[in-house]
Amino acid sequence: MSDLPLWGSIAFAILVIGGATLTLLGCIGMLRFPSFYARIHAPTLGTSFGMVGIVLASALYFTLIQGRPVLHEILLVVFIIVTTPVTLMLLSRAALHRDRSEGDETVPLPNLHPKDPPPTPGE
Template identity: 30%
Template sequence: MPFYLEIIICIALLIGGVFLLVGSYGLARLPDIYMRLHSPTKASTLGITGVLVASMVFQSHLKGVFSVQELLITLFLLITAPVAANMIAKTALHYRTKPIEKTKNQELMETIREREEPKP
């Protein structure tokens, strides 16, 4: 394997690993559910993307053709992570999970909770 490909793979793995570490740390240390949503949706998505890019480069070199599987996995994660975070936030609002006192615009949470469902 050429040295420049090894460098690209190592850099992508290091970047992915750092983002995954930061995402895991944030998931464990952030004080409430509304702040914890940022950790898996942003940092972890970037971390998995870095690891999958490294895998894509390695598999493309190994097989001799462009590896599409890792690209499809990355696109799936980039599409589904924000949707999952939105559903988790809606569930937290529905169950009236209290944010910490420092959270700004808490009155907007009550406005959202009182909103009626649209009529079909």
């Protein structure tokens, strides 16, 4: 990394460490939360924001080394930002459908208007 200026090395290190830390926090959240519905939220945020830091570090490093803007990493950001929430919704809806069809009592109830009567079992 001798070709990098000092400011570039510092910015690169901060982005990589920040991105890795956010990804690690998402993984720890996945292990610590008690239910599937709570667990799917933490890794989604951790991977999304952690990935942004690591991809920005990659773009900065190769821009400084090659002496020209390297922007193709933006495609990675767009792809992961679009696919991660969609995957989260599909997984959570599939698990919710499965749990409700099996009659699991611990499943979160749908949002009800205060005047609506509570759902009857099997509904």
